[in-house]
Amino acid sequence: MTAPSPTSPPEIDSSGRLPLFILFGGAAFWLVLSSVFGLLASIKFHGPGFLADSPMLTYGRVYPAWANLLVFGFCIPAGLGVGLWLLARLGRAPLARPWLIAVGAKLWHIGVFVGLLGILSGDSTGHTWLELPRYAAVILFCAFVFIALWAFATHRARADRDLHPSQWFVLAALFWFPWIYSTAILLLEVFPVRGIVQASIAWWFAGNLLGVWLPLVGLAAFCYFVPKLTERPLQSRYLALFAFWTLILFGTWTGIPSGAPLPAWMPTLSGAAAWLMLVPLLTVAVMLVQTISGAKTPCAGGPLCYVKFGTWSLVLSGVLLAVAALPQVSRVTEFTWFNHAENALRIYGFFAMTMFGAAYYILPRVTGAEWPVARFVRGHFWCGVVGTLLLFAPLAIGGVVQGARWLNPEITPVDVSKATLMFLRLSTLGDLLLLLGNLLFLVNVFALIARHCRAMVRVLYADAVAPLEPSEVKP
Amino acid sequence: MNHGAQDQEGRRIWPVAVAVVVASLIFVALVWKMKQYTQAPPPDEARKVERAKALAELRAAEAVSLNEPGWIDPTKGLVRLPITEAMKLAERDWRDPARARANLIERVEKATARPPEQPSPFE
C-alpha cells in the first residue's frame, strides 16, 4: 500500500478540533460535577443529616455518582481525546471522519448523563465501578466502539508506518475497554451469573479498568509527552515495550481483594499479580528518570509538571496496591478508607493529572490559540497536587487507624468511625482544593472553546458581509 | 480532496470498520459460548421437582378420598362416601323417619365406642 503524503502538524491538529472540544469540554464538565458529588459525600461525614432527606442525595447514591462521573464522565472521554490526538499526530494523518467522532463523543456524554440520572434515582446496578445501569451501559459501549472505529481508521491511514510506543498503549486501550465492559455488562446485567461469581466478575472488571485501562492511556501520554516536553529521546523504546507487555500481562490479574469469599487461589493470584505489577511500574520510573535526567527545560507548572507528578503517583499507588495485597497488611486495610485513598491516588493523582498535562499541551495546538488564562494552568497544578495529597494521605493513614480499630472487638463501631473523623475532615479540604482546581480547568477549557467559536463566527460574519467581488458574481 | 482520493479512503475505511467491530465483539461471543456451555439449572430445581411430586401425591390421595367410597373403620362401621352419594342415602333413609331413627342410637354408639383401655404395664 502506498503511504499517503504526510500532512503538516497544524493541519492534523485542526482536523481534530470538533471531537476534541466535545471530548474535553464534556470531560471537564463531568469532572467538576463529580468533584461536587465527592464534596457532598465528604461533608456527610461532618453531619450525617446533611441533605439526608432527599433520596437522590443520600450518601449511597452520591458516592457512586462521584466515582462513575470521575471514571466514565472524565477519565474515559479525556483518555479518548488524548488517544485520538496521539494516533493522528504520531501517524501524521488527520483524524478520520471528525464529524462522526464528534457524534460518538456526544453519544458517550449522553450515556453518562442517562447513567447519572439512573444512579441518582436508585437504578444503580449494585456492583462497584459498574453502577451505571444497563440502559446507560449500552449507550456507552456503542459510543466507545464507534469512536474506536474512527480511531483505527485514522491509525490505518497513517503516513508514518512505524509505531511509536504511545501507539501500542492507545491501541491496546481501545480494544481493552469494549472487551471488559461487554463481559461485565453481559454477565452481570443481561444474563446474570449466579451468586458470588458476580462479585468475581465485578472485581475483575474494576481491576482491569483501574489497573490496566487507566495505566495504558496514561502511559501512552507519558511516552509521548515526557520526551516531547524535555526535548530528549525516550529512554528507551525497549523499556517501553517491556513495560507494555508486563503491564497487560500482570495488571489484568489484579483486582480480587485478599479477603474475598472466593476459592483461595483467586485472591492469592491477585496478590501475586499486584507484586508483579511493580515490574512495569518500576520500569516506568526508570524510563522517567533516564529520559528527564540532564534535561534543561524546567517544568514551571506546565504540562511536564503534570505528567511527572502523575507518573510518580502511579508508581506510588502500585506500591500501595502491592503492600495491601500482603495478608498481614490487608487484614488491617481491607474494608477501610485505605483502598479509597489508593484509588484516589491512581485515578486523580496519576490519570487525571496526566490527562490535564496532555490537554494543556493539546488544546492550544488544536485551536491555534493560547490559553485564555495562563495563570490558571499553574494554579490548577498546585490545587491538583495539594488536593490529591490532602485527599490521599489522611485517608490512607485514617484507613490504617480505622482498620486497626475494627480488629479490636472492644471498640464499638461508633468509636471506630469517630477515630476516622479527623482524617475525613482533612480529606474534605482535599476535595475542596480539587474542586477548585477542576473549576479552573473547566473555565479555561470553556473560555478557549468560546473564544475559538467567537473567532469563527466573526470570520463567517466578515465573510457574509464582505462586499461581493465582481469576479464572484456569475454573469 | 478530490473524488478519487475520497473513494480510496472510503475503500480503506470499511474493512477497518468491520474488523474493529468484530474485534470489539470477540468477548461478546466468548461470553455467549460460555453461557451456552455452563448454563446451570436454577439452584432449587431438584427441590422444585421434589415438591411437585409431593403435591401430585397429595392431590391424588385427596382425589381418592373425595370421590371414591371406602372403609374408614370397619369395626365401628365408619365409611367414607362421596358427598352426593351420602346426600342421596340420607334422603332415602329419612323418607321414613321412624325407621331411620330406630337404630340411630345403636349406630352412633358403635361409631363412637371407646377402644378398651391399654392394660397398665405395672399391673
Place this chain on the structure above:
Amino acid sequence: MKSAALVFLAAFLALSASWGGFVLAPQLQLGRGAQAKALITEDLYPLARPGLARQGLEIYRANGCMYCHTQQVRQEGTHVEIYLTEGGTNAAGVLAALQRLSPALARSETLDSLPVKVVEVEDMVAADRALKTLKDAGGKAETVIVPTGADLARGWGRRRTVAQDFLYDQPVQPGVMRIGPDLANIGLRPYDADWHYRHLYAPASVVENSKMPPYRYLFEKRKAGAEPSPEALKLSGAAAPEDGYEIVPKAEAKALVAYLLNLRAEAPLFESPYTPPPASAPATNAAPTTAAVP
C-alpha cells in the same frame, strides 16, 4: 511491534488469560452452585429469600447501603474447645483429670453445673489428648470447633462468609467498606424490626453518636388518628414527631427491614465448619450487648 494486529494479539492473549481465570474458572467452579446440606442439622442451605426480603435487597442496592456496610465476615483461625458433659460415676477420677487439664475447675461443684468448658486448644491433636484424659477418667466429653477472629469476637457471626452464602442474591453485594458494622448476620443479632425502623428513621436516637445518615424518606409522617397506628414508630426525644403526628414505615422500609432480618449466614458448612456448644452451655461468641450496636 509494527502493526495494530500485533497489539491486538498481545492484548487479546493477556486479557483472555485473566478472563479465563477470573470469569470462566469461577463460573465453572461456583456458577452451578446449588443448595447444600448444612453440617449437623442436614438442613438445606441457603434458602431462597422470601418475597419481601427480596424486594428489600433492591432497596439496599438502590440506596447504596453497601458503600458503608460489608457482608463478609472474616475468620482468622479456629480453636477447639473440650466440654465435659457428664461426670459419670467416678467423680474422684474426673476431678483428678480436671486437675490436670484445668486446675481451676477441679472442684466438686463443677460436676453439678454441667456441661462445662474444660479447655481451649489450638489443634485437634491436643484436643484428642484432652478428650482421652477425660474419657479415661470415666467422664463424657465433647469436642467443639470454634472459628476465631476479630469479626467473630464482635458477634458479627459464627463463622466466615463463604461463596455459598450469596447463592440467591441478585445482585451480590459483598461490600467494600466498613464505615458501619458488617451485616452478614444482622438478622441473627438481637434487634427486632421495631429497633431497625427506629434506627433507620433516626440512627442517633438508638445508637448514641451514630454517624449513619437518617433514612427519613423511607417513612411517612402523617396525622395520627384517635388511635395511633400499630405501625407507628415509638420514638422519643428529638426524633419524635410533634403531637398529633406519627411516623409510619413506607413499603420500602418494610422491605428493607425484612431483608435485614433475613440476613443470617450461620449454617455450618463443609467449607466453614463449626460445632455449636453443647445444649445449655453459654454461647462462646459473646452476644453483643446493646451498648455495642452499630
